[in-house]
Amino acid sequence: MATDRNKPKEDIGLLYLTVDLQQTMPLPKIPTSKAFYLRQICFYNLGIHVVDQTKQKAVCCTWTEDVADRGSVEVASSLLRFVEVDQSCRNKYHLVIWSDSCAGQNKNFNIIVLYQYMILKGYFKIIDHKFPEVGHSYLDSDRDFGRIEKIMRKHEAVYAPEQYREIIGKASRNNVIDMTDHFRSINDLQKKLNLTNRKVDENKQKVNFRDGIKWIRVEEFGDYLYKENYDEMMPFRKVDILKKKRSSRRL
Numbered sequence: 001m002a003t004d005r006n007k008p009k010e011d012i013g014l015l016y017l018t019v020d021l022q023q024t025m026p027l028p029k030i031p032t033s034k035a036f037y038l039r040q041i042c043f044y045n046l047g048i049h050v051v052d053q054t055k056q057k058a059v060c061c062t063w064t065e066d067v068a069d070r071g072s073v074e075v076a077s078s079l080l081r082f083v084e085v086d087q088s089c090r091n092k093y094h095l096v097i098w099s100d101s102c103a104g105q106n107k108n109f110n111i112i113v114l115y116q117y118m119i120l121k122g123y124f125k126i127i128d129h130k131f132p133e134v135g136h137s138y139l140d141s142d143r144d145f146g147r148i149e150k151i152m153r154k155h156e157a158v159y160a161p162e163q164y165r166e167i168i169g170k171a172s173r174n175n176v177i178d179m180t181d182h183f184r185s186i187n188d189l190q191k192k193l194n195l196t197n198r199k200v201d202e203n204k205q206k207v208n209f210r211d212g213i214k215w216i217r218v219e220e221f222g223d224y225l226y227k228e229n230y231d232e233m234m235p236f237r238k239v240d241i242l243k244k245k246r247s248s249r250r251l
Helices: 002-009 033-037 072-085 109-121 140-152 161-173 186-192
Strands: 014-021 025-027 041-051 056-064 094-099 126-130 175-178 215-218 223-227 237-240
Touching: 002 014, 002 094, 014 072, 014 140, 025 161, 041 072, 041 140, 041 161, 056 072, 056 140, 056 161, 072 109, 072 175, 072 186, 109 126, 109 186, 109 215, 109 223, 140 161, 161 175
Parallel strands: 014 094, 056 175, 094 126
Antiparallel strands: 014 041, 025 041, 041 056, 126 215, 215 223, 223 237
16 A cells, blocks of 8 residues: 555656545534434545645545435445546546445445446546455545544534535545535446446456455456456456447447
């Protein structure tokens, strides 16, 4: 992780991210024990820590549980929204992401579909997603969350999502994205791109996706590459996920 984090200093075209969900925050947040026994709405914050050649910052994608869940569709939608609107992503050819291995959020086929879309749209030429060893998943995003929680402790009462967003924005001047109207149907995108989740690689070897993969790379539409280690000298294994070859596709 430290090696990848330093690469943007030498390569202006590389963007490094860590991605993680902060611990859920209750709405309303009030200083009384009665709130413990009441049904509260959860406020979610997907933290994206950004490092490029000139700076680092935190971008926070936020929503409430009455708008959406906190699964792979929401993570993929937040990453896509970030890429679409944040200036850090402009003129970058290589995206490197580190996140934990939570299968329901970060390590799943919906994320692969998202990267296929990004490659097809020309947002990046190479996308790497790496997963640290279990027990070694402290990310830059966790440091961002610590600053948010420090400021949060100064506010006894929070009654609305806008108050949470204001507090998050004040913590190291984080950029805050309201995801309320920006969630995408990743399942529909998978069908539109004509992709399928194959369980074997091009050599007919079973893909141990959940427990084995440490590194995913997407650089061409229609397949992804993976490794079960972080060794840059080891070759990738390839998985074809295109149902039917097509010469062109418009989105």
